[in-house]
Amino acid sequence: MLAWVIRITEVDPIPFALLFERFLNPARISMPDFDIDFEDTLREKVIEYVREKYGEKKVSSIGTYMQLAPKAAFKDVARVMGVPFEKSNQISSLMPDKMSLLDAISSPDTPEELKSIYE
Secondary structure, X not given: OHHHHOOOOOOOOOOOOOOHHHHOOOOOOOOOOOOOOOXXXXXXXXXXXXXXXXXXXXXXXXXXXXXXXXXHHHHHHHHHOOOOHHHHHHHHHHOOOOOOHHHXXXXXXXXXXXXXXXX
C-alpha cells in the first residue's frame, strides 16, 4: 500500500487483495520494514538518478552488517568465488552445524570426504 501511495509502483494493492494488514499481527515484535532492491549492474545508475533528482546532500549510503553461521558464510563466499551451486551445496552438507570449517577439519567426527576436499 505504501509503495502505491508514494508512487513507487503503479499497482494498486486493493483490487489484488495485497493488504498491508497481513504483516501486522500481535505475535510480531517489530513493525514491518520497507525494502526496495535493484539489480546489481544498475545500482550506480539508480544512485546517480536519486542524487540528480533530490540533491547530493539529501542522499546517503548505508551499510548492513550480518553475522552468518559457518555453512551460510561458506556458501556465500563460494557463490562470490564462482563455485557452482551444486558443488557448494555438496561441500556445505558435509560441514557440521555451528562449527567453523577449520574446527571441523580437526574434528574426528568430520567426514573424510570434507577433509580431503579441504586439503
